[in-house]
Amino acid sequence: MHDVVELRSDTFTLPTPAMRETMANAEVGDDVWEEDPTVKRLEALAAARLGKERSLFVASGTMGNLTALLSHTRHGQEIILDLDSHIFNYEVGSAAWIGGLQTRPIKTERGFLSPDQVRDAIRPANIHIPSTGLVCLENTHNRHSGTCCTPEEINAVAEVAHAHDVPVHLDGARLFNAAAALKRDVKEFTRPVDSVMVSLSKGLAAPVGSMLAGSADVIATARRIRKMLGGGMRQVGVLAAAGIIALERMVDRLDEDHRNARRLAEALAAVPGVRVDLTKVQTNIVIFSVARPGGVEALVEGALARKVRIHRISEQSIRLVTHKDIDEEDVDRALEAFREITRGWK
Numbered sequence: 001m002h003d004v005v006e007l008r009s010d011t012f013t014l015p016t017p018a019m020r021e022t023m024a025n026a027e028v029g030d031d032v033w034e035e036d037p038t039v040k041r042l043e044a045l046a047a048a049r050l051g052k053e054r055s056l057f058v059a060s061g062t063m064g065n066l067t068a069l070l071s072h073t074r075h076g077q078e079i080i081l082d083l084d085s086h087i088f089n090y091e092v093g094s095a096a097w098i099g100g101l102q103t104r105p106i107k108t109e110r111g112f113l114s115p116d117q118v119r120d121a122i123r124p125a126n127i128h129i130p131s132t133g134l135v136c137l138e139n140t141h142n143r144h145s146g147t148c149c150t151p152e153e154i155n156a157v158a159e160v161a162h163a164h165d166v167p168v169h170l171d172g173a174r175l176f177n178a179a180a181a182l183k184r185d186v187k188e189f190t191r192p193v194d195s196v197m198v199s200l201s202k203g204l205a206a207p208v209g210s211m212l213a214g215s216a217d218v219i220a221t222a223r224r225i226r227k228m229l230g231g232g233m234r235q236v237g238v239l240a241a242a243g244i245i246a247l248e249r250m251v252d253r254l255d256e257d258h259r260n261a262r263r264l265a266e267a268l269a270a271v272p273g274v275r276v277d278l279t280k281v282q283t284n285i286v287i288f289s290v291a292r293p294g295g296v297e298a299l300v301e302g303a304l305a306r307k308v309r310i311h312r313i314s315e316q317s318i319r320l321v322t323h324k325d326i327d328e329e330d331v332d333r334a335l336e337a338f339r340e341i342t343r344g345w346k
């Protein structure tokens with residue numbers, strides 16, 4: 001049980017005592033000169049886990065995605081992505097701002113582009129038309145409540161893209177959650193794609209950082225782009241050390257977060273005035289809606305007064321995210337708070 005029940009995001013996870021200890025003792029060097037042994041260890045470990053030749057430690061998921069976009073494309077190209085994707089919605093328009101890329105957002109039912117949608121969106125060679133530079137996928141899907149797509153679905157899209165010589169980037173900020181939920185090896189999801197970004201600082205609880213993985217060629221370009229973006233860091237082994245613990249010790253416990261999210265969602269479904277689509281609760285995110293006027297505010301404020309922090313994501317919806325700093329008692333406390341606040345609601 002924790003003093004505050006923090007359900008706004010898994011980015012609130014605090015580093016474990018083992019992380020703090022290994023950070024304090026990490027062997028370091030200048031990583032721009034590629035002489036930080038701890039960063040090298042993390043990059044080799046992440047590449048092996050993700051089944052790619054190389055990987056690169058980056059400051060954030062946002063930097064990892066932008067680095068990938070710039071590594072695969074040329075200024076003036078078009079990238080295909082889902083309308084609800086993180087890259088299109090929450091990365092400050094960096095594809096256009098920095099990459100000079102035109103985005104081609106496509107509306108999907110579950111957040112995953114179908115092979116047919118990608119086939120239709122890839123541009124033909126024609127002097128009037130922008131050329132397609134990249135297809136982006138996201139797994140798990142943030143705005144669709146942490147839903148997962150299968151390795152087969154990713155492969156089907158990648159086959160279409162590759163047939164047109166278009167590379168594929170996977171925004172896998174929470175890819176380890178998808179692998180845990182579907183009981184598949186994470187390599188199965190990454191095999192069909194040309195680059196993948198995974199976050200160390202969400203459910204895996206490291207204080208900072210994401211990994212971008214791909215072929216030796218892609219990562220050599222990415223290293224240069226990262227430098228341009230200001231992401232060349234020096235004795236950054238102090239941060240990479242926590243990332244090693246994240247990959248080695250924090251992946252196998254993600255099922256616990258999924259069980260807690262499921263329990264939260266099932267109990268919420270019985271709370272008056274609240275609607276939850278239980279089919280979408282597949283990993284550690286629960287999104288629910290409240291139609292009653294003022295209901296969302298009442299829940300957010302009422303919960304806060306009871307030391308339960310939840311996140312309003314739209315006029316009528318709230319997001320809850322479980323993680324290693326949420327245990328079963330915290331789930332019960334949150335549910336008790338929701339029941340008290342909604343007493344008398346219909």
Ligand SMILES: *Cc1c(COP(=O)(O)O)cnc(C)c1O
Pocket residue numbers: 059060061062063065086087138140141142171172173174199201210
């Ligand atoms: C969080 C997230 C990111 C960005 O990661 P930051 O480290 O917050 O920059 C990218 N994509 C998805 C799907 C995310 O959930």
